[in-house]
Amino acid sequence: MAREKILTAPAAADTDRQRDAALRPKLLREVVGQQKVADRLQIAVNAAKKLKEPLGHILFDGPPGLGKTTFATVLPNELGSTIQMTSGPALSKPADLLPFLTNLETGGILFIDEIHRMPRVVEEFIYPAMEDFRIDIVLGEGVNARTINMKLKPFTLIGATTRSGMLSGPMRDRFKMQEHLEYYTVDELARIVAINARKLDLPMQPDAAVELARRSRGTPRVANSRLYWVRSYHAGYPDAAEGPVTAELARRALDMQEVDRDGLDKQDRRYLETLIDVFGGGPTGVEAIGATMNIANDTLTDEIEPYLLREQFIVRSPRGRIATPRAFELLGRMPPKPNGGPATLFD
Ligand code: ADP
Numbered sequence: 001m002a003r004e005k006i007l008t009a010p011a012a013a014d015t016d017r018q019r020d021a022a023l024r025p026k027l028l029r030e031v032v033g034q035q036k037v038a039d040r041l042q043i044a045v046n047a048a049k050k051l052k053e054p055l056g057h058i059l060f061d062g063p064p065g066l067g068k069t070t071f072a073t074v075l076p077n078e079l080g081s082t083i084q085m086t087s088g089p090a091l092s093k094p095a096d097l098l099p100f101l102t103n104l105e106t107g108g109i110l111f112i113d114e115i116h117r118m119p120r121v122v123e124e125f126i127y128p129a130m131e132d133f134r135i136d137i138v139l140g141e142g143v144n145a146r147t148i149n150m151k152l153k154p155f156t157l158i159g160a161t162t163r164s165g166m167l168s169g170p171m172r173d174r175f176k177m178q179e180h181l182e183y184y185t186v187d188e189l190a191r192i193v194a195i196n197a198r199k200l201d202l203p204m205q206p207d208a209a210v211e212l213a214r215r216s217r218g219t220p221r222v223a224n225s226r227l228y229w230v231r232s233y234h235a236g237y238p239d240a241a242e243g244p245v246t247a248e249l250a251r252r253a254l255d256m257q258e259v260d261r262d263g264l265d266k267q268d269r270r271y272l273e274t275l276i277d278v279f280g281g282g283p284t285g286v287e288a289i290g291a292t293m294n295i296a297n298d299t300l301t302d303e304i305e306p307y308l309l310r311e312q313f314i315v316r317s318p319r320g321r322i323a324t325p326r327a328f329e330l331l332g333r334m335p336p337k338p339n340g341g342p343a344t345l346f347d
Contacts, residue, residue, distance in 0.1 A: 016225055023196045023224055024070050026077050032195070033188035034067060037179045041071065044177065045078045054107045055079065056176025057130055057157040059115070061164035063306040065221025066181040068160035072111045075158070083109040088117030094125035098137075101129060104155040115159035116166040123171055130157055130174045162302045183218030183310060186210065192220050193227055202231050203244035211250040215263040217307045222263075229257055262311070262330070267295075271304050272313060272327045281328065281336055283320035 025031045028045070031038050041058075048055040055075065060068035076083040084100050091097055091112070100110055112118065118126075129135050133152045138145055159175065161167060172178065184192070190206070190213035197204040212230060216223035233253035234245050259265050264272075274292050275282055286305070290297040295304075305321070308314045313327040328335035 016221060019228055020065075020069075020221055020224055023199060025074060028074055028078055030195075031067070031070065031074060032191045033184045034071075034181055037071070037181065040177065040179070041075065042078075045075065048079060048107075054154040055109075055156040057159075057174060058177045058179065059159045059161070059164070059167075059172065059175040060179050060181060061161045062181030063183070063219070064162055064303055065219040066183065067220060068181060069111070069113065070220075071179075071181075072109070072158045072160065075156075076109050079107060079109075081105070081107045081109060083111055085111045085113070087113040088115050091118050091122045093119075094122055094137075097122060097125060098135075101135060101152055101155075102150075104153055106153040107155065108153070109156045109158055111158045111160070113160045114162070115171075116161045116163045120168075123168065126157070127170070127174065183307070184220060185218075186213045189213035189216050189218070189220065189223045193223050196224060196227055197231075197245070200227070200231060202227075202234065205244050205246050207247040208245045208250040211247045212254070215254050215259050215261070217263045217268075218310070219307070226254060226257075226259065229253060260330075264308075264313075264330070268304060268308060269331070271300070271308065272323060272331055275314065275321060275323045276328060276331060276333055282314075282322040283317050285320040289321065 028038055028042055044055055044058075047053075058072075058075075060071055062068060072085075073083060082105060084103060086097075086100060104110060125135065129152055133154050135150050135152060137148045137150055139148060140146055157175075159167075164172070164178075164180075190209045193209040193212045193216075194204065194206065197209065208230075212226050213223060216226055230245055230250050230253045233256065234249060237253075257265075260269070270293060271289065274289055275284060278292055279288065286297055286300055290300050293300075305314065308327075309316065311326075312324050313330065314321050314323055316322075325335040
């Protein structure tokens, strides 16, 4: 069971990521939403080009699928430079960073995803690289150890994290810009869906794009994955209509996939069912929910909970997660009474 969990979750994420890459905007002006972030980046890019300086180091944080990697990959296109990509868990020791740092060209970008998972030794190794574009390499051991100081070409580090709170203070302070990405509005997601439907040569009516957007958990990555499903449904379902995707067809496709009218999918509902039916609505620690659902705690806190929190299906308390009346209503369960009941919002 545990093994199955470990194998299936990343596999699903991989196909999503490959599809994402195909639909990713290439330039800042193609990016929809996150307007203030995009505006600030445009200024930084213009300044870097005019002053002929590398862009300052940038940290993006926010829930998965909101565009951290997208912004990172757009920047080298804007600057006419190159990008190398790695991630915190892949960098277990300073030597793992060396090839990236030494391959950097002047003004190049090094992107580190999940930077909060980079071990402390690597973090400390990277500080002088960020500050002075140099690294200290220790050769040999014990009394024979020597430190060589190596100069690097001026570059830009872009970090992405779903947990900015887990990043150390010194690491965070070394980023010149820190940009937080927020969930998208239905309107913004509908624009993204319409653009991506065109990229996929899928004719779609505007209200169908809105229907998909409403049911995408505020997240472009989810919108893309819903769009791919609707495309398959449109092409493959026996009595699916000819012609463009209509709102009705989009609705049927998403109903079939068990995505509900709020955009929650089976996994989201299973979370709420566990919290309500097993734990009486909470308060319950995330570990207990994870163990019952057989899902890693990180997946719960990084991928499932942020949207449920934002939409107030759950709230966080010092004693754990609590289901709100909205969650009880969604599942058709009787909400507990405010004074008494197994769990209330205010106990
Ligand atoms: P993150 O790195 O935050 O997990 P990504 O940058 O990989 O998220 O975004 C997932 C996908 O969503 C992208 O590949 C892209 O297709 C789409 N996307 C994200 N942000 C935007 C945006 N602002 N405009 C258009 N598409 C976007």
